[in-house]
Amino acid sequence: MPIADGPAVNQLAGLDEELETILTSFDSSYAWNYGSVKEGLRDLYEKAKRDQWNGTTQLAWKTDVDPEQGILPEMTNPLKGYAPFDRLTDKEKHRLRHAQIALQLSQFLHGEQGALVCTAKIVETVPWIDAKYYASTQVMDEARHVEVFAKYLDTKLTGHYPINAHLRMLLDDIINDSRWDMTYLGMQIMVEGLALAAFSMAHQTTPDPLLKQLLRYVMSDEARHVAFGVLSLKEVYDGMTDAEMKDRQEFAFEAAVRMRDRFLQQEVWERMGVPVKDAIELVMQAPQRQVFQSMLFSKIVPNCKKLGLLDANDKWLRTKFTELGVIQFEDFVDTGEEYADLDEVAKDREAV
Numbered sequence: 001m002p003i004a005d006g007p008a009v010n011q012l013a014g015l016d017e018e019l020e021t022i023l024t025s026f027d028s029s030y031a032w033n034y035g036s037v038k039e040g041l042r043d044l045y046e047k048a049k050r051d052q053w054n055g056t057t058q059l060a061w062k063t064d065v066d067p068e069q070g071i072l073p074e075m076t077n078p079l080k081g082y083a084p085f086d087r088l089t090d091k092e093k094h095r096l097r098h099a100q101i102a103l104q105l106s107q108f109l110h111g112e113q114g115a116l117v118c119t120a121k122i123v124e125t126v127p128w129i130d131a132k133y134y135a136s137t138q139v140m141d142e143a144r145h146v147e148v149f150a151k152y153l154d155t156k157l158t159g160h161y162p163i164n165a166h167l168r169m170l171l172d173d174i175i176n177d178s179r180w181d182m183t184y185l186g187m188q189i190m191v192e193g194l195a196l197a198a199f200s201m202a203h204q205t206t207p208d209p210l211l212k213q214l215l216r217y218v219m220s221d222e223a224r225h226v227a228f229g230v231l232s233l234k235e236v237y238d239g240m241t242d243a244e245m246k247d248r249q250e251f252a253f254e255a256a257v258r259m260r261d262r263f264l265q266q267e268v269w270e271r272m273g274v275p276v277k278d279a280i281e282l283v284m285q286a287p288q289r290q291v292f293q294s295m296l297f298s299k300i301v302p303n304c305k306k307l308g309l310l311d312a313n314d315k316w317l318r319t320k321f322t323e324l325g326v327i328q329f330e331d332f333v334d335t336g337e338e339y340a341d342l343d344e345v346a347k348d349r350e351a352v
């Protein structure tokens with residue numbers, strides 16, 4: 001074809017290099033019963049329709065962002081106090097900091113794409129029509145999240161890092177599992193629980209008004225997504241055998257281990273020439289890591305508890321989470337703070 005030499009085709013060739021496909025196998029379902037199946041799902045669907053937002057027009061993209069200065073505060077830098085880091089020049093420190101922040105936001109970006117693919121899968125596999133309705137709104141939400149993180153990285157920082165190997169393995173595990181509830185458990189309970197904790201930490205600490213606004217809008221959607229997971233799985237898990245529950249407990253534990261490993265930020269240390277062993281030791285000890293870990297489990301543990309996963313099979317998952325560093329299970333209560341975030345964004349939207 002004569003058009004083969006044109007610029008549009010060259011661009012497509014470039015896209016191919018960055019495209020990856022994986023073969024999956026799962027049952028797609030039609031739900032011929034159009035009645036409401038799960039109490040609460042229709043309400044959530046109504047909220048999702050009401051709370052759609054436009055990342056192009058509603059975020060302050062004109063804000064100047066200096067990637068070398070304070071997008072996330074220095075106190076969250078685990079290398080602070082590490083002698084070889086302290087010896088770097090200011091310019092080198094800023095470069096390293098920029099790399100750390102770009103890496104972290106890149107993982108948010110890739111996680112969002114994982115969520116986009118997983119929720120499209122949920123639309124196909126979930127056996128209830130009202131869950132298909134709701135999941136379809138989440139597909140739109142996740143597309144918007146991918147869009148805004150990609151735009152922030154491309155226009156305000158210097159582009160994105162590749163996906164972290166541990167996050168990639170976690171997404172693959174979730175996407176490859178043919179059981180529909182595992183997509184929910186992996187994505188809606190574990191990954192989204194982690195995302196809410198990570199976004200809320202970054203939201204509280206970033207001095208950049210654009211990133212703060214972006215995270216606030218994204219978090220208002222994520223809170224709904226976690227609620228969707230809990231609502232959908234609760235009764236299904238109540239009816240499962242011990243062996244079926246054990247499978248889910250193991251899946252949740254493996255997901256938690258992959259999530260812990262992804263926070264080692266190995267790619268940054270390698271790229272910046274910091275000895276990986278030293279860097280990992282520092283990351284493991286850094287106080288903000290412990291704060292993060294407790295935030296992470298503050299979302300995931302109560303939801304696993306609600307689903308009966310924490311204590312099934314002689315408290316198997318509770319014991320495993322203890323080994324990962326969770327120490328206070330009983331203090332976690334569902335405060336409904338996710339919905340407080342939703343209300344905050346609704347007010348913000350009315351003010352625009």
Ligand SMILES: [Fe+2]
Pocket residue numbers: 112115141142145222
């Ligand atoms: Fe998302």
Ligand SMILES: [Fe+2]
Pocket residue numbers: 115142192221222225
């Ligand atoms: Fe989400």
